[in-house]
Amino acid sequence: xxxxxxxxxxxxxxxxxxxxxxxxxxxxxxxxxxxxxxxxxxxxxxxxxxxxxxxxxxxxxxxxxxxxxxxxxxxxxxxxxxxxxxxxxxxxxxxxxxxxxxxxxxxxxxxxxxxxxxxxxxxxxxxxxxxxxxxxxxxxxxxxxxxxxxxxxxxxxxxxxxxxxxxxxxxxxxxxxxxxxxxxxxxxxxxxxxxxxxxxxxxxxxxxxxxxxxxxxxxxxxxxxxxxxxxxxxxxxxxxxxxxxxxxxxxxxxxxxxxxxxxxxxxxxxxxxxxxxxxxxxxxxxxxxxxx
Amino acid sequence: xxxxxxxxxxxxxxxxxxxxxxxxxxxxxxxxxxxxxxxxxxxxxxxxxxxxxxxxxxxxxxxxxxxxxxxxxxxxxxxxxxxxxxxxxxxxxxxxxxxxxxxxxxxxxxxxxxxxxxxxxxxxxxxxxxxxxxxxxxxxxxxxxxxxxxxxxxxxxxxxxxxxxxxxxxxxxxxxxxxxxxxxxxxxxxxxxxxxxxxxxxxxxxxxxxxxxxxxxxxxxxxxxxxxxxxxxxxxxxxxxxxxxxxxxxxxxxxxxxxxxxxxxxxxxxxxxxxxxxxxxx
Ligand SMILES: Nc1ncnc2c1ncn2[C@@H]1O[C@H](COP(=O)(O)OP(=O)(O)OP(=O)(O)O)[C@@H](O)[C@H]1O
Ligand SMILES: [Mg+2]
Numbered sequence: 001x002x003x004x005x006x007x008x009x010x011x012x013x014x015x016x017x018x019x020x021x022x023x024x025x026x027x028x029x030x031x032x033x034x035x036x037x038x039x040x041x042x043x044x045x046x047x048x049x050x051x052x053x054x055x056x057x058x059x060x061x062x063x064x065x066x067x068x069x070x071x072x073x074x075x076x077x078x079x080x081x082x083x084x085x086x087x088x089x090x091x092x093x094x095x096x097x098x099x100x101x102x103x104x105x106x107x108x109x110x111x112x113x114x115x116x117x118x119x120x121x122x123x124x125x126x127x128x129x130x131x132x133x134x135x136x137x138x139x140x141x142x143x144x145x146x147x148x149x150x151x152x153x154x155x156x157x158x159x160x161x162x163x164x165x166x167x168x169x170x171x172x173x174x175x176x177x178x179x180x181x182x183x184x185x186x187x188x189x190x191x192x193x194x195x196x197x198x199x200x201x202x203x204x205x206x207x208x209x210x211x212x213x214x215x216x217x218x219x220x221x222x223x224x225x226x227x228x229x230x231x232x233x234x235x236x237x238x239x240x241x242x243x244x245x246x247x248x249x250x251x252x253x254x255x256x257x258x259x260x261x262x263x264x265x266x267x268x269x270x271x272x273x274x275x276x277x278x279x280x281x282x283x284x285x286x287x288x289x290x291x292x
Numbered sequence: 293x294x295x296x297x298x299x300x301x302x303x304x305x306x307x308x309x310x311x312x313x314x315x316x317x318x319x320x321x322x323x324x325x326x327x328x329x330x331x332x333x334x335x336x337x338x339x340x341x342x343x344x345x346x347x348x349x350x351x352x353x354x355x356x357x358x359x360x361x362x363x364x365x366x367x368x369x370x371x372x373x374x375x376x377x378x379x380x381x382x383x384x385x386x387x388x389x390x391x392x393x394x395x396x397x398x399x400x401x402x403x404x405x406x407x408x409x410x411x412x413x414x415x416x417x418x419x420x421x422x423x424x425x426x427x428x429x430x431x432x433x434x435x436x437x438x439x440x441x442x443x444x445x446x447x448x449x450x451x452x453x454x455x456x457x458x459x460x461x462x463x464x465x466x467x468x469x470x471x472x473x474x475x476x477x478x479x480x481x482x483x484x485x486x487x488x489x490x491x492x493x494x495x496x497x498x499x500x501x502x503x504x505x506x507x508x509x510x511x512x513x514x515x516x517x518x519x520x521x522x523x524x525x526x527x528x529x530x531x532x533x534x535x536x537x538x539x540x541x542x543x544x545x546x547x548x549x550x551x552x553x554x555x556x557x558x559x560x561x562x563x564x565x566x567x568x569x570x571x572x573x574x
Binding site (some may be wrong): 085 | 470472475
C-alpha cells in the first residue's frame with residue numbers, strides 16, 4: 001500500500017536564492033500521526049503549505065516530489081491537483097480567528113465546502129456538520145452554527161475548525177501548531193480532541209509543533225527539522241528513549257519538563273548550533289554543485 | 293449580548309438624523325409636483341424678493357420667500373432636489389461599480405492586473421477633479437447624462453484605491469488560503485470570501501460619493517455647465533442667490549443649507565451604515 005503522504009528530496013528557495021527547504025524527505029502512512037518538530041523559522045509551515053499547494057508566490061520548489069496516496073502532485077495539471085488536494089486533505093490552522101471568515105456565519109462556512117466541493121446535498125452536509133460538532137463536544141450546535149466567528153471563544157473556534165477539517169473525511173490533515181494560539185488549559189482539551197477524532201476516523205496527520213511535550217502525546221513518528229533540513233527521524237518512543245542527533249538532544253535538554261520540571265528553559269547549546277551550521281553549509285555546498 | 297446590540301442600534305442618532313433628512317429630501321424630490329407649494333418656474337414681478345415666513349412682508353404659501361423674479365424658493369429647492377438625487381444615485385453607483393470591480397481584481401489577483409490598474413489610477417489622480425469635471429463636460433456637452441458620466445469617470449478611482457487595499461489585506465487571510473486548499477476557484481473565493489468583507493467599505497464610500505456627486509453637480513450648475521434646461525438646480529439657485537445677496541440673503545442661504553445638510557447626511561449615513569454592516573463592529 002502506498003503512503004498517504006510521501007515527500008522525497010523536496011527543496012525550495014526564496015526569490016533571493018536562499019534555501020528554505022533542504023532535500024526534505026518524510027512519509028506519513030495512512031492513519032498515522034507524524035510530528036514535525038523544530039524551532040521557529042525551521043520551515044515547518046512551509047512543508048505544510050507545499051503539500052497543500054499554497055506556498056507563497058515568493059517561494060519556489062526547485063527539486064523533489066510529493067505524492068498524495070501515490071499520486072504525484074507535480075505531474076498533475078493545476079486544476080486536477082487542486083481537486084485532489086481539496087478532496088483528500090484539510091488544514092487545522094494555527095490561529096483559529098483568522099482562519100474563519102469574520103463576515104460569514106459558522107454554519108455556511110462549514111457546510112459550503114461539503115456542498116460545493118464534494119457535491120453533497122444541503123441536508124446531508126448539515127447533518128454531517130452537526131455530527132462533527134457533537135464529536136468535538138459542542139453541545140449547542142444551533143447557536144454555534146448561527147454565530148459569527150468573533151462571537152465564539154478561541155477554544156470554540158478551534159473546535160469548529162477541527163470539526164470542519166474532519167467533516168469531509170480527508171485522508172490527510174495538516175495541523176499547523178493547532179494549539180499555540182490558545183490558553184494553556186484549552187490547549188490540553190484541543191489536543192485530546194484531535195487525538196480522539198484522529199483515532200475515530202483513522203485520518204493521517206502531519207502535526208506541526210515546536211513542543212516536544214505535544215510530540216510525545218500525539219504522534220507515532222517524528223521528524224526533527226532544523227533550518228529546512230530533516231536532521232533526525234524516528235519512531236516517537238525511540239526518539240525520546242535515545243535521541244541520536246545532537247540537535248535533538250539539545251532540544252530535549254532545552255525542554256525542562258523532560259529533565260527537571262523546575263529548571264528554566266535553557267537555550268540550545270552553542271557548540272551544537274555551530275555543528276549544525278557546518279552540517280548545513282556542507283549540504284548546501286553539495287547541493288549547489290549539480291544545480292549551478 | 294443581544295440586548296446590548298439592540299440598544300446600541302436604537303441609540304444611533306447619527307443614523308436617524310442623517311437618514312431622516314435624506315429620506316425627507318428624497319421623498320420631496322420624488323413627489324415634487326405634489327408637495328411643492330408653487331410652480332418653481334412661475335415668475336411674478338409682484339412677488340419678487342418676498343422674505344421667508346417669519347419676517348415682515350412674507351406672503352402665505354411662500355414659506356422660504358421668493359427670488360428676484362418672484363419664483364417660490366422652497367418649490368425651486370424641492371424641484372432642484374430631483375436633479376441632485378438623480379445625479380447622486382446614477383453617478384455614485386456607476387463610479388462604485390467600475391471602481392469596486394477593478395479594485396477587487398487588482399487587490400485580490402495582484403501581479404499584472406494590479407500593476408496595470410494601479411498605474412491607471414495614478415495617472416487619473418494626477419488631474420485636479422473639479423477641473424477634470426469641467427473639461428469633461430465641455431467635451432461631452434452639457435446635459436444630465438454628461439454630468440453623471442463626468443462624475444463617474446472621475447471618481448471611480450476613490451472606490452478603486454480603497455477596495456484594492458482592503459482586498460489585498462483580505463487575500464492574505466487564512467480563510468482565503470483555506471478556501472484555496474478546499475479547491476475553490478479564484479473568482480469564487482473573491483466573491484465568497486473577499487467581497488463580503490469589503491462590502492461595509494463599499495457602502496460607506498457609496499454614500500459618501502453620493503454627497504460628493506451632489507457637490508460636483510452643484511459646482512457644475514453654479515458655473516452653468518450642468519443641465520441645459522431652466523429646471524432649477526441647487527447650484528443654479530446658489531449662483532442666482534449670490535447676485536442678490538444684499539437684497540435677498542435667503543436666496544443664497546437656504547440652498548446652501550440644503551446642500552450642506554444633504555452632503556453631510558450622505559457621509560454620516562455611510563459611516564453609520566458601515567458600522568452596522570460590519571459583523572465585528574456592530
Ligand atoms: N511569505 C514568505 N515569503 C518568504 N519567506 C518566508 C515567507 N514566510 C516565511 N518565510 C521564511 O521561510 C522560513 C521558514 O518559515 P516557516 O514559516 O515555515 O517556519 P516555521 O517552522 O513554521 O516557524 P514557526 O514556528 O515560527 O511557525 C523562514 O526563514 C521564514 O523567514
Ligand atoms: Mg509555522
